Amino acid sequence: MQYAIGVDIGGTKVATAIVDEAGNVLTESIISTDLSIRAIKMVEKINNEIEQVIKRTGIPIEQLIGIGIGAPGPLDSKHGIITSPPNLRGWIDVPISQLVEQHFSIPVSLENDANAAAMAEKLTGAAQENNNFAYITVSTGIGAGIMAEGKLLRGLKGNAGDIGHTVIDPSFGKCTCGQDGCLEWIASGTAIARQGSLIMGKEISTKEVFNLYFGGNEEIVHLIGKVFRVLGIACVSVINTFDTEKIVIGGGVSKVGDPLFQSIQAYVGEFALNETGRQTEIVPAKLEQSAGVIGAAALCFNR
Known part of the structure; x- marks a missing residue:
C-alpha cells in the first residue's frame, strides 16, 4: 500500500x-x-x-x-x-x-x-467512472477543475479552469477583478449574500438568503432564480467547450440541493449545443469535507 x-x-x-x-x-x-x-x-x-x-x-x-x-x-x-x-x-x-x-x-x-x-472526485468520489468531466465549486468564489480524456487540464502555469471570471452578464456591474458581470460576481456564495443584503436592506449571510428563498420571499426567490440560471449558463459553456459527460458541483452553495441541481439540469437539457451535451449529468460532489x-x-x- x-x-x-x-x-x-x-x-x-x-x-x-x-x-x-x-x-x-x-x-x-x-x-x-x-x-x-x-x-x-x-x-x-x-x-x-x-x-x-x-x-x-x-x-x-x-x-x-x-x-x-x-x-x-x-x-x-x-x-x-x-x-x-x-x-x-x-x-x-x-x-x-x-x-x-x-x-x-x-x-x-x-x-x-x-x-x-x-482529482479527489475522480479517485474516490462522484466521477470515478468518468474521464471527461468538470468539477465546479460554488462557494466564496467559483472555480473549476477540468478532466479531459482522463488527464487534468492545467494550462500554462496550472490556472486553467478559473471560470469564475468568465463574463456572463455585464449588467450586474463590476467584479473585483475589474471586469463587468463575471460569473463569480453574480453567483458565488459571496455574491448571493451581497445581493440578498441589498434586497433586504441589511447585511445577511448566504444561509439566511436561502432561508428566505425556501420561505417564499418573492424578491429573494426572483434573485435565486437568476443565480440558478446563470450557473446553468456557466455549465452549458463548460459542456460546449470541453465536451464533458458529467459536471460535479461542490462548495457551500451546492448544499441548497435539489432546486439548484434540477434547475441546472433543465437548463443544460434545453440549451447545450448537441444531444450528448444535453444529456450531461449534473451531480453533487461526494467528498465535500x-x-x-x-x-x-x-x-x-x-x-
Missing part, C-alpha cells in the same frame, strides 16, 4: 492528512490559516502539522511517496509557487514546494485547489 500527504490550504484553514492510494484518509489535522504572520512562518506551521500526522499514524517517512498541496490561485504549479491569491493576503511569490521539500526531502506537488478536488486533502494526495499517486 502506498501513502501520501495531502495538504489543503484555504483562506481560513489548512487541512493536512495522510491518505492511502485507495483514497482513504488515515488521519487528518486542521489548523487556522493565520494571515497576520508572514507566509513563510505559516508554512513552518504547516510543516509542523505534517510531522504530527506522520507521527500519529506511525508510517515511516520512507513509505510516503510524496506531499501534495492544493491552494487557491493564481499560482505557478509547475514551479511550486503560490503567486498572489486574493484569499491568502500577503502570500506573494511563496515557493511553497521548495520550502516543504527541503524540510522533508520527499517530492512535493502543488496544484490549484479546484483541480485537486477534481475531505476532497481537498484527498485530491492533493492524489497528485502524488498520479504524478
Whole structure:
C-alpha cells in the first residue's frame, strides 16, 4: 500500500492528512490559516502539522511517496509557487514546494485547489467512472477543475479552469477583478449574500438568503432564480467547450440541493449545443469535507 500527504490550504484553514492510494484518509489535522504572520512562518506551521500526522499514524517517512498541496490561485504549479491569491493576503511569490521539500526531502506537488478536488472526485468520489468531466465549486468564489480524456487540464502555469471570471452578464456591474458581470460576481456564495443584503436592506449571510428563498420571499426567490440560471449558463459553456459527460458541483452553495441541481439540469437539457451535451449529468460532489486533502494526495499517486 502506498501513502501520501495531502495538504489543503484555504483562506481560513489548512487541512493536512495522510491518505492511502485507495483514497482513504488515515488521519487528518486542521489548523487556522493565520494571515497576520508572514507566509513563510505559516508554512513552518504547516510543516509542523505534517510531522504530527506522520507521527500519529506511525508510517515511516520512507513509505510516503510524496506531499501534495492544493491552494487557491493564481499560482505557478509547475514551479511550486503560490503567486498572489486574493484569499491568502500577503502570500506573494511563496515557493511553497521548495520550502516543504527541503524540510522533508520527499517530492512535493502543488496544484490549484479546484483541480485537486477534481482529482479527489475522480479517485474516490462522484466521477470515478468518468474521464471527461468538470468539477465546479460554488462557494466564496467559483472555480473549476477540468478532466479531459482522463488527464487534468492545467494550462500554462496550472490556472486553467478559473471560470469564475468568465463574463456572463455585464449588467450586474463590476467584479473585483475589474471586469463587468463575471460569473463569480453574480453567483458565488459571496455574491448571493451581497445581493440578498441589498434586497433586504441589511447585511445577511448566504444561509439566511436561502432561508428566505425556501420561505417564499418573492424578491429573494426572483434573485435565486437568476443565480440558478446563470450557473446553468456557466455549465452549458463548460459542456460546449470541453465536451464533458458529467459536471460535479461542490462548495457551500451546492448544499441548497435539489432546486439548484434540477434547475441546472433543465437548463443544460434545453440549451447545450448537441444531444450528448444535453444529456450531461449534473451531480453533487461526494467528498465535500475531505476532497481537498484527498485530491492533493492524489497528485502524488498520479504524478
